[in-house]
Amino acid sequence: MTTPGRGLHGHVLESLGPAITAGEYPPGSVLRTDELAQRFEVSRSVMREAVRVLESMHLVESRRRVGVTVLPTSEWNVYDPQVIRWRLAGADRPRQLRSLTVLRSAVEPVAAGLAAEHATAEECAELTECALGMVASSRGHQLEKYLFHDVAFHRVILNASRNEMFARLGDVVAEVLAGRTRHQVMFWDPDPAAVTLHVKVAEAVRERDAARAEELTREIAVGALQELDILAP
Amino acid sequence: MTTPGRGLHGHVLESLGPAITAGEYPPGSVLRTDELAQRFEVSRSVMREAVRVLESMHLVESRRRVGVTVLPTSEWNVYDPQVIRWRLAGADRPRQLRSLTVLRSAVEPVAAGLAAEHATAEECAELTECALGMVASSRGHQLEKYLFHDVAFHRVILNASRNEMFARLGDVVAEVLAGRTRHQVMFWDPDPAAVTLHVKVAEAVRERDAARAEELTREIAVGALQELDILAP
DNA sequence: TGCGGAGAAAAAGTCAGACCTTTATGGCGC
DNA sequence: GCGCCATAAAGGTCTGACTTTTTCTCCGCA
Numbered sequence: 001m002t003t004p005g006r007g008l009h010g011h012v013l014e015s016l017g018p019a020i021t022a023g024e025y026p027p028g029s030v031l032r033t034d035e036l037a038q039r040f041e042v043s044r045s046v047m048r049e050a051v052r053v054l055e056s057m058h059l060v061e062s063r064r065r066v067g068v069t070v071l072p073t074s075e076w077n078v079y080d081p082q083v084i085r086w087r088l089a090g091a092d093r094p095r096q097l098r099s100l101t102v103l104r105s106a107v108e109p110v111a112a113g114l115a116a117e118h119a120t121a122e123e124c125a126e127l128t129e130c131a132l133g134m135v136a137s138s139r140g141h142q143l144e145k146y147l148f149h150d151v152a153f154h155r156v157i158l159n160a161s162r163n164e165m166f167a168r169l170g171d172v173v174a175e176v177l178a179g180r181t182r183h184q185v186m187f188w189d190p191d192p193a194a195v196t197l198h199v200k201v202a203e204a205v206r207e208r209d210a211a212r213a214e215e216l217t218r219e220i221a222v223g224a225l226q227e228l229d230i231l232a233p
Numbered sequence: 234m235t236t237p238g239r240g241l242h243g244h245v246l247e248s249l250g251p252a253i254t255a256g257e258y259p260p261g262s263v264l265r266t267d268e269l270a271q272r273f274e275v276s277r278s279v280m281r282e283a284v285r286v287l288e289s290m291h292l293v294e295s296r297r298r299v300g301v302t303v304l305p306t307s308e309w310n311v312y313d314p315q316v317i318r319w320r321l322a323g324a325d326r327p328r329q330l331r332s333l334t335v336l337r338s339a340v341e342p343v344a345a346g347l348a349a350e351h352a353t354a355e356e357c358a359e360l361t362e363c364a365l366g367m368v369a370s371s372r373g374h375q376l377e378k379y380l381f382h383d384v385a386f387h388r389v390i391l392n393a394s395r396n397e398m399f400a401r402l403g404d405v406v407a408e409v410l411a412g413r414t415r416h417q418v419m420f421w422d423p424d425p426a427a428v429t430l431h432v433k434v435a436e437a438v439r440e441r442d443a444a445r446a447e448e449l450t451r452e453i454a455v456g457a458l459q460e461l462d463i464l465a466p
Numbered sequence: 467t468g469c470g471g472a473g474a475a476a477a478a479g480t481c482a483g484a485c486c487t488t489t490a491t492g493g494c495g496c
Numbered sequence: 497g498c499g500c501c502a503t504a505a506a507g508g509t510c511t512g513a514c515t516t517t518t519t520c521t522c523c524g525c526a
Contacts, residue, residue, distance in 0.1 A: 107340065
C-alpha cells in the first residue's frame, strides 16, 4: 500500500512486524538483536534500525542486559497504519475489523456533519460522482468497482471535514472496506439500502444539511456494524 | 510522560522531532544525515536510527543521493502519541487541541455507550469515585486535583468500552485535558454543569443505560467544543 | 538547438569489528 | 537469610571502509 520494504531494514520489518502482531512471539518474549541479525542474514546495524522502528511503534522494548522484549497488545500503537496493515493481514483480522468498524461508526457521522459545513463545491461534485458510481456498480457482481467508489466516497467525506485527525483515517477506512469486500460476507451485491443512504448523504452535504448528513451516515454505520454482528439485528 | 529520551538516539529525537513538527524545517526541506550527526555530536549510526524512527512516523523520507526530506503535514502519523506530544508542545498547540477535541467529541459518546454495556462492577465503582472526586475538587482552585480525577474518569470510560482503538485514546484525552487546564481558559473553577454531567454519566453507566450515557457524554463534548469556540455559543 | 547517453559525484545504505555502559544475577561473606 | 560486590551478558556507541543508487552534468551527435 504505502511503504513497501525499502532497504534491508524494511525487508526485515515486513517479516518481523507481522510475526509480532500475529502473536507469534507472545508478550514478554525476549529476542536478541545479534540472533535476529544472524537469522535474517543482515548486519547488526540494520537489525538495530529495524528494532528501533518496532520500538517506536511500541511493539517491543529494548533494554540493556535483557534484550528486545515483546510488549503486550495494550501498549501497541494501534493507530499506526503499518501496524493496522500487519494486523489486518494476520490471524486476528476479524477482531481488528470489528474494532475499526466501531471506530468508524463513531467518527464518520461527525465527519459527515462537518463535511456538510465545510465541503467545497468541487468536493460536493466528487461526492455525487462517487455516489452515482456506487449506484451504477451496485448490481451484477462488480464488487471491485463498487469498492473503488465506496472508498473514494468516504475519503472525500473525511477530507472535507477539515479535521486533520479525521482525514488521516481515510487509509484505515479504505483498509476496512477492502477487507470487508474481499474476506467478508459480501459475496453478493451490496445492500441496496446502503447504496441509497450514500446517495442521500451526498445530497445532504450538497444542501449543507449537517444534521441530516450526520444522521444518514449514522445509519450507514449501523448497517456496517450489523454486517459484522456487532449489533443485535 | 511515557518515553523519555532513552539512549542517544532518543535524545536526538526529542530535539529533532519537535523542530520538525513545529515547522522549523518546512515540508520539502532536505537534511543530510552526516551533517545532522555532526550537529548533534553523535555518530552516524545513532543518527541513522533517529532518522529511521522519524521515517516510521512519516515525518521524513530518506532517499539515496537526495537526503532526508521533510514530508508535508498530510503525511504525518498524527495519531502517534509521540507526534501528538511534540505538536502539543509546539506552536500550533491551539490547532492541535481543536482537532483532538473534535475527535473526542466523536469518540467519547460512543465509548460511553459501550461502557454502559460492558463495564464491570469494579469499573462502575471507579467511575463513581472519580466523579465524586471531581465534585469535591471542583471548588476552591484545586485545578490539579480536579484534572487528576477528570483524566481518570475518561480513562475508565474508554477502557470500559472494551474497544482497543478507543482505549488507546486514553493518553490523548489526558494530554488534551492537561493542556486545557494548564494553558487554556480554566483560570477559575470548572463549569458546575460539566461536573454534574460527569456524575450523571457515572450513574447512567452503573444503571446500564447506554443511550443515556451516550447522550450525556455528548453534552460534555459540546461543552468542551464551546470552550474552544468551535461551536457557536 | 536539442537530445540522449556516458560518466562522475553525492548521499544514503551496508558491513565488520572494536570498545563502552548498564544491569541482572549469582556467589560470597556476614 | 540478607546484603553487597564481582562478573558477564546484552544492548549502545563509534569508526572507517566499502557498495549502491540516483541525479546531475557534460559532451557528442543529429
